[in-house]
Amino acid sequence: MSRAALARVLARARFSRSFGFRVEAVGAGTCTLRVPFRRRLERPGGVVAGPVLMAAADAAVWLAILARPGHEDAVTIEMQTAFLAAGRGEDIRCRARILRWGRRLIHGVAECRGRRGRLLSHHTITYMRVDPRER
Amino acid sequence: MSRAALARVLARARFSRSFGFRVEAVGAGTCTLRVPFRRRLERPGGVVAGPVLMAAADAAVWLAILARPGHEDAVTIEMQTAFLAAGRGEDIRCRARILRWGRRLIHGVAECRGRRGRLLSHHTITYMRVDPRER
Amino acid sequence: MSRAALARVLARARFSRSFGFRVEAVGAGTCTLRVPFRRRLERPGGVVAGPVLMAAADAAVWLAILARPGHEDAVTIEMQTAFLAAGRGEDIRCRARILRWGRRLIHGVAECRGRRGRLLSHHTITYMRVDPRER
Amino acid sequence: MSRAALARVLARARFSRSFGFRVEAVGAGTCTLRVPFRRRLERPGGVVAGPVLMAAADAAVWLAILARPGHEDAVTIEMQTAFLAAGRGEDIRCRARILRWGRRLIHGVAECRGRRGRLLSHHTITYMRVDPRER
Numbered sequence: 001m002s003r004a005a006l007a008r009v010l011a012r013a014r015f016s017r018s019f020g021f022r023v024e025a026v027g028a029g030t031c032t033l034r035v036p037f038r039r040r041l042e043r044p045g046g047v048v049a050g051p052v053l054m055a056a057a058d059a060a061v062w063l064a065i066l067a068r069p070g071h072e073d074a075v076t077i078e079m080q081t082a083f084l085a086a087g088r089g090e091d092i093r094c095r096a097r098i099l100r101w102g103r104r105l106i107h108g109v110a111e112c113r114g115r116r117g118r119l120l121s122h123h124t125i126t127y128m129r130v131d132p133r134e135r
Numbered sequence: 136m137s138r139a140a141l142a143r144v145l146a147r148a149r150f151s152r153s154f155g156f157r158v159e160a161v162g163a164g165t166c167t168l169r170v171p172f173r174r175r176l177e178r179p180g181g182v183v184a185g186p187v188l189m190a191a192a193d194a195a196v197w198l199a200i201l202a203r204p205g206h207e208d209a210v211t212i213e214m215q216t217a218f219l220a221a222g223r224g225e226d227i228r229c230r231a232r233i234l235r236w237g238r239r240l241i242h243g244v245a246e247c248r249g250r251r252g253r254l255l256s257h258h259t260i261t262y263m264r265v266d267p268r269e270r
Numbered sequence: 271m272s273r274a275a276l277a278r279v280l281a282r283a284r285f286s287r288s289f290g291f292r293v294e295a296v297g298a299g300t301c302t303l304r305v306p307f308r309r310r311l312e313r314p315g316g317v318v319a320g321p322v323l324m325a326a327a328d329a330a331v332w333l334a335i336l337a338r339p340g341h342e343d344a345v346t347i348e349m350q351t352a353f354l355a356a357g358r359g360e361d362i363r364c365r366a367r368i369l370r371w372g373r374r375l376i377h378g379v380a381e382c383r384g385r386r387g388r389l390l391s392h393h394t395i396t397y398m399r400v401d402p403r404e405r
Numbered sequence: 406m407s408r409a410a411l412a413r414v415l416a417r418a419r420f421s422r423s424f425g426f427r428v429e430a431v432g433a434g435t436c437t438l439r440v441p442f443r444r445r446l447e448r449p450g451g452v453v454a455g456p457v458l459m460a461a462a463d464a465a466v467w468l469a470i471l472a473r474p475g476h477e478d479a480v481t482i483e484m485q486t487a488f489l490a491a492g493r494g495e496d497i498r499c500r501a502r503i504l505r506w507g508r509r510l511i512h513g514v515a516e517c518r519g520r521r522g523r524l525l526s527h528h529t530i531t532y533m534r535v536d537p538r539e540r
Contacts, residue, residue, distance in 0.1 A: 014175050015184035018153070040149050049150035050211045051190035058185055076185045077375060078348050078396060080215040080485040082512050082529055084505045099527055100489045104374060104398070105347060107487050109527065122504055122514065124487055124529055126348060126396075128374070212510060213483050213531060215350040217377050217394055219370045234392055235354045239509060239533070240482060242352050244392065257369055257379065259352055259394055261483060261531075263509070284445050285454035288423070310419050319420035320463055320481045325456035346455045350485040 001067045006031070009066060016059045019052060023063065029098035031064035035112075037091050048087035050121075053094070054079065057110035057123035060096035065106055065127060074106060074127040082122045090115045096125075104129060136202045141166070144201060151194045154187060158198065164233035166199035170247075172226050183222035185256075188229070189214065192245035192258035195231035200241055200262060209241060209262040217257045225250045231260075239264060271337045276301070279336060286329045289322060293333065299368035301334035305382075307361050318357035320391075323364070324349065327380035327393035330366035335376055335397060344376060344397040352392045360385045366395075374399060406472045411436070414471060421464045424457060428468065434503035436469035440517075442496050453492035455526075458499070459484065462515035462528035465501035470511055470532060479511060479532040487527045495520045501530075509534060 001009075007023045010016055019041065025032040035041070035048075035056050043049040058076055065074050096110040110123040136144075142158045145151055154176065160167040170176070170183075170191050178184040193211055200209050231245040245258040271279075277293045280286055289311065295302040305311070305318075305326050313319040328346055335344050366380040380393040406414075412428045415421055424446065430437040440446070440453075440461050448454040463481055470479050501515040515528040 009179075013179050014177050015187065016178070018175060040153060042149050043151070044144075044148050045208070047210075049190075050193055050214070051186050052150065054189050054214070055184075055186035073180070075182075075218070075221070077218050078216065078487075079185070079189070079218075080350060080529060081213065082483075082504075082531060083210070083212050083214075084507070084512055086210070099487070099524060102489070107489055107527065119504060122512065122529060124485060124527060126487060213352075215394060215485060217348075217369075217396060219372070219377055234352075234389060237354070242354055242392065254369060257377065257394060259350060259392060261352060279449075283449050284447050285457065286448070288445060310423060312419050313421070314414075314418050315478070317480075319460075320484070321456050321460035322420065324459050324484070325454075328456055343450070345452075345488070345491070347488050348486065349455070349459070349488075351483065353480070353482050353484075356480070 006063045006067060010059065010063065016055065019055055021056060021059055024093070026063065026067045029064055030096065031060045031067060032093060032095045033060045035092040035094065037089060046088055048092065050083055053092065053112045053121045054081050054123065056092065056094040056112060057096065057125060060094045060110050061108040061125045061127065064096045064098055064108060073130045075130055076125060077128045078126040080124045084122065085118060085120050087114045087120050092120065141198045141202060145194065145198065151190065154190055156191060156194055159228070161198065161202045164199055165231060166195045166202060167228060167230045168195045170227040170229065172224060181223055183227065185218055188227065188247045188256045189216050189258065191227065191229035191247060192231065192260060195229045195245050196243040196260045196262065199231045199233055199243060208265045210265055211260060212263045213261040215259045219257065220253060220255050222249045222255050227255065276333045276337060280329065280333065286325065289325055291326060291329055294363070296333065296337045299334055300366060301330045301337060302363060302365045303330045305362040305364065307359060316358055318362065320353055323362065323382045323391045324351050324393065326362065326364040326382060327366065327395060330364045330380050331378040331395045331397065334366045334368055334378060343400045345400055346395060347398045348396040350394045354392065355388060355390050357384045357390050362390065411468045411472060415464065415468065421460065424460055426461060426464055429498070431468065431472045434469055435501060436465045436472060437498060437500045438465045440497040440499065442494055451493055453497065455488055458497065458517045458526045459486050459528065461497065461499035461517060462501065462530060465499045465515050466513040466530045466532065469501045469503055469513060478535045480535055481530060482533045483531040485529045489527065490523060490525050492519045492525050497525065
């Protein structure tokens with residue numbers, strides 16, 4: 001799937017749409033989203049809310065999976081996040097990378113970075129393939 | 136802090152507000168939020184998006200911390216989520232419980248449950264106290 | 271499987287055996303192990319090493335799975351640990367509880383406690399069933 | 406601290422010593438350990454036990470911290486592991502890398518790889534600095 005096709009997928013996803021994510025780049029097992037700064041993504045103290053970074057990481061890994069030729073849909077079964085620094089009034093870039101394409105499970109990592117590439121969060125995510133015959 | 140005071144804190148938190156969380160109960164080291172069902176919290180496939188559950192868990196632990204007499208603010212430094220089942224067209228209840236009040240760190244767990252108490256997700260969350268003198 | 275049968279399984283597991291775990295109790299979706307104190311399980315500073323608690327939690331969830339009638343073997347695919355307090359010169363009790371028996375995945379939690387029930391660690395663990403036909 | 410000095414630290418750590426870890430390399434915020442294959446590190450099925458990989462990752466991040474000039478000791482407060490593939494009858498290399506040196510917290514990641522660099526596990530670890538004045 002091309003970057004434009006992924007952008008359409010993202011636009012149809014009601015929840016992700018509300019964050020304003022943009023697909024910046026997509027490659028073999030990778031996907032980069034941009035999270036444009038918006039006041040309504042802040043938690044008290046003027047910091048970008050943690051769940052925004054988690055939503056970006058979840059979406060970026062999901063799109064990296066969908067981008068693969070012959071993909072099927074997949075659902076998140078596990079996610080872990082380390083929050084390293086606070087994002088303040090800045091756009092955020094989230095880059096996902098697939099670590100392993102298993103028969104059942106797909107493992108990925110993602111990093112969110114702010115201004116000048118400062119690392120804000122690190123995420124580990126496991127997706128399970130959804131077998132259409134098993135639904 | 137009373138349940139009403141926590142509801143006001145939540146209402147001032149721009150990001151959490153967008154989810155429509157309601158404070159249902161607050162006790163010693165516990166807090167229960169309700170997430171009323173809304174179409175715009177869905178991911179494709181008619182399932183409540185995973186980041187909604189994570190945002191609820193994060194907020195519920197945060198409010199359980201703020202509810203404690205003599206609290207200070209605290210920030211999330213780590214969060215882990217296991218997604219156990221999909222929420223579909225249903226209200227969700229998220230109950231947080233503090234495991235340990237440390238001098239620097241506060242550890243909590245949270246569970247999101249759907250209709251008839253079905254377990255949807257389990258979360259482990261670590262907060263770090265924010266020392267006003269150190270900011 | 272009875273407690274005695276689980277103890278035999280544990281005794282055959284070369285790696286777990288080296289820790290001296292004892293099966294204390296087994297129930298429906300639960301298993302409790304005891305980790306008798308041994309100097310060689312310490313890290314510098316006279317503290318029980320973190321990986322000892324993780325190994326106990328991993329083993330306790332595994333035994334809770336094997337104890338179920340009609341069980342198959344299962345392998346750990348994900349584990350998360352929050353270390354809450356240090357164990358010092360004390361026996362440790364690790365209690366595992368299965369949160370969900372899925373068709374493919376089994377989710378569990380475990381807690382390690384020291385003297386007088388003090389909580390030392392909290393673990394979230396995901397196992398995947400091993401289908402004998404697929405090996 | 407040099408590689409030889411770290412090897413001495415590791416040799417004094419009773420628990421880690423039992424695994425036979427070898428310090429292969431140490432750099433700025435990185436450390437690589439080798440886990441020589443030993444039958445007694447196996448779980449049933451002839452697979453290297455998961456806690457061996459977790460112990461290696463924990464030790465590798467710890468040594469990367471100690472290697473830094475002016476280091477203090479630090480304790481693990483959180484660890485997350487994704488198990489991607491099974492190690493069978495093979496030496497394992499575990500490489501840790503520090504993501505962030507915070508004032509209180511140090512965040513790192515580690516990867517264990519087997520034969521021909523095959524990725525076996527990915528770990529995220531958080532350490533807290535131990536302030537000698539606060540003990």
